[in-house]
Amino acid sequence: MxxxxxxxLVFPLILLVFHFSIGDKLRHAEAANTLEASGFVAExxxxxxxxxxxxxxxxxAAHPADFPLRARLExxxxxxxxxxxxAPAASDLLERLQGKYSTASLPRELKAxxxxxxxxxxxxxxxxxxxxxxxxxxxxxKAYEARSLFVSLLQDAQKHDSSEVQERCRRSLxxxxxxxxxxxxxxxGRPHPPIAQVTxxxxxxxxxxxxxxETP
Amino acid sequence: xxxxxxILTGYFSFAHFTRSVPHxxxxxxxxxxxxxxxxxxxxxVLDRPDYLAVAEDETAxxxxxxxxxxxxxxxxxxxxxxxxGLESGxxxxxxxxxxxxxxxxxxxxxxxxxxxxxxxxxGEDMGELLPLPPANAFxxxxxxxxxxxxxxxxxxxxxxxxxxxxxxxxxxxxASQSEAxxxxxxxxxTRRMADVLRPLVEKAADKTISSKEKALMEHIxxxxxxxxxxxxxxxxAEQLRRILEHxxxxxxxxxxxxxxxxxxxxxxxxxxxxxxxxxxxxxxxELPELAKxxxxxxxxxxxxxxxx
Numbered sequence: 341m342x343x344x345x346x347x348x349l350v351f352p353l354i355l356l357v358f359h360f361s362i363g364d365k366l367r368h369a370e371a372a373n374t375l376e377a378s379g380f381v382a383e384x385x386x387x388x389x390x391x392x393x394x395x396x397x398x399x400x401a402a403h404p405a406d407f408p409l410r411a412r413l414e415x416x417x418x419x420x421x422x423x424x425x426x427a428p429a430a431s432d433l434l435e436r437l438q439g440k441y442s443t444a445s446l447p448r449e450l451k452a453x454x455x456x457x458x459x460x461x462x463x464x465x466x467x468x469x470x471x472x473x474x475x476x477x478x479x480x481x482k483a484y485e486a487r488s489l490f491v492s493l494l495q496d497a498q499k500h501d502s503s504e505v506q507e508r509c510r511r512s513l514x515x516x517x518x519x520x521x522x523x524x525x526x527x528x529g530r531p532h533p534p535i536a537q538v539t540x541x542x543x544x545x546x547x548x549x550x551x552x553x554e555t556p
Numbered sequence: 557x558x559x560x561x562x563i564l565t566g567y568f569s570f571a572h573f574t575r576s577v578p579h580x581x582x583x584x585x586x587x588x589x590x591x592x593x594x595x596x597x598x599x600x601v602l603d604r605p606d607y608l609a610v611a612e613d614e615t616a617x618x619x620x621x622x623x624x625x626x627x628x629x630x631x632x633x634x635x636x637x638x639x640x641g642l643e644s645g646x647x648x649x650x651x652x653x654x655x656x657x658x659x660x661x662x663x664x665x666x667x668x669x670x671x672x673x674x675x676x677x678x679g680e681d682m683g684e685l686l687p688l689p690p691a692n693a694f695x696x697x698x699x700x701x702x703x704x705x706x707x708x709x710x711x712x713x714x715x716x717x718x719x720x721x722x723x724x725x726x727x728x729x730x731a732s733q734s735e736a737x738x739x740x741x742x743x744x745x746t747r748r749m750a751d752v753l754r755p756l757v758e759k760a761a762d763k764t765i766s767s768k769e770k771a772l773m774e775h776i777x778x779x780x781x782x783x784x785x786x787x788x789x790x791x792x793a794e795q796l797r798r799i800l801e802h803x804x805x806x807x808x809x810x811x812x813x814x815x816x817x818x819x820x821x822x823x824x825x826x827x828x829x830x831x832x833x834x835x836x837x838x839x840x841x842e843l844p845e846l847a848k849x850x851x852x853x854x855x856x857x858x859x860x861x862x863x864x
Contacts, residue, residue: 348710355703366696373693383687412688419687453688460685487593494594510591510673517593520614521642
């Protein structure tokens with residue numbers, strides 16, 4: 341038997357070994373990536389509920405050991421949740437994510453996105469709390485937390501990112517600072533950001549964000 | 557000296573402070589000025605080291621923190637401040653420092669601008685939350701399918717290569733066979749007259765030659781020599797007589813007659829070769845009439861000697 345024929349016989353064995361080791365992770369990543377791409381398209385079309393469902397499916401399809409992919413998908417879920425008015429859940433999800441894993445191994449872009457989404461979720465949570473006329477003790481820590489996250493994001497962007505990204509960070513930071521600075525009457529009298537309005541509508545009926553508010 | 561510095565600082569700060577800037581307009585500020593909420597650092601030279609910062613209040617337009625107070629050689633003090641504007645506008649930093657718990661410093665005037673990063677028509681919108689595009693995953697299923705297909709293709713190629721090798725061997729065998737056959741086919745075309753006569757002469761030497769074969773041999777010799785000696789104008793008997801009398805032309809015929817009729821002839825191969833010598837260089841292709849006689853396509857030979 342020739343060498344090439346022997347190699348041909350051995351090749352499927354090598355392929356099988358690869359398939360059940362590294363290939364398994366790649367297969368999961370591919371399946372998750374397809375769903376994630378569909379979710380991204382839905383998100384780009386402002387169909388956030390569909391995007392959230394697709395991202396959750398992608399998370400189920402992702403390999404349990406593929407931490408960067410899972411982190412990216414969880415950030416995407418949180419991002420979609422913010423748009424659907426579930427900013428408090430998004431904030432909790434990302435807080436848990438940061439507590440569960442070390443984010444040191446993540447790419448800088450994903451780390452920045454995680455911070456941005458978390459800060460945004462905290463900001464809209466604080467905004468909704470203010471609109472719900474919750475006590476300052478409840479919304480103040482959230483507003484300060486959002487501001488602090490945006491400050492660190494701006495400092496990071498000033499070191500690494502373009503002026504466009506920096507300006508976006510400044511805008512977010514200003515919004516978070518204004519939230520702290522405005523009086524209740526000023527807040528009530530101003531047009532609310534659409535996401536804050538959605539968050540309020542979603543959380544107000546069940547008093548999900550601040551259930552103690554109704555208690556005498 | 558100190559008062560001079562303070563006057564100069566005050567003059568430039570006042571000029572900056574009194575420039576025409578509409579409140580809450582992002583366009584009126586230079587792009588490098590700090591925005592609302594962004595902590596910024598500034599150094600202010602003051603005459604005393606014990607000024608305090610106004611306590612941070614959410615309703616205040618600006619927060620100022622004293623980070624460090626460094627004495628200078630001229631007797632003044634450098635205050636390293638961090639300030640954060642909570643509104644856009646132009647502010648005097650010393651307005652946010654206290655001489656005493658009840659009295660603000662306010663002098664010298666150190667004006668700083670704070671611009672808004674949110675466009676005036678955007679309300680409180682912090683801007684779009686841009687999604688992170690999904691990373692391109694390795695197309696594993698396609699790769700797997702391509703690998704399987706390649707493997708199958710490789711197998712087919714190996715089969716084809718094997719088949720081709722076998723066919724090449726067969727073709728080589730066939731080629732050698734056909735070459736041999738061709739050589740065999742070509743042999744008569746290049747055969748000499750001696751080659752045609754030799755088996756007949758050998759049979760005659762062994763006395764095993766049939767009358768038909770003997771007639772064929774004599775017919776060949778007769779036709780050849782009658783042409784060679786230009787005896788065509790004579791009748792057959794005269795031609796034969798002259799051929800038999802001729803030293804070279806009749807040599808083989810006479811020898812054959814002698815071998816056939818002598819009681820114990822022991823003819824050697826050398827003898828036969830010697831008698832066939834005149835016919836060694838005669839190509840049968842150049843003698844078409846003789847070739848036809850030899851192949852039997854012409855009328856069967858006659859026993860010329862008997863006839864004679």
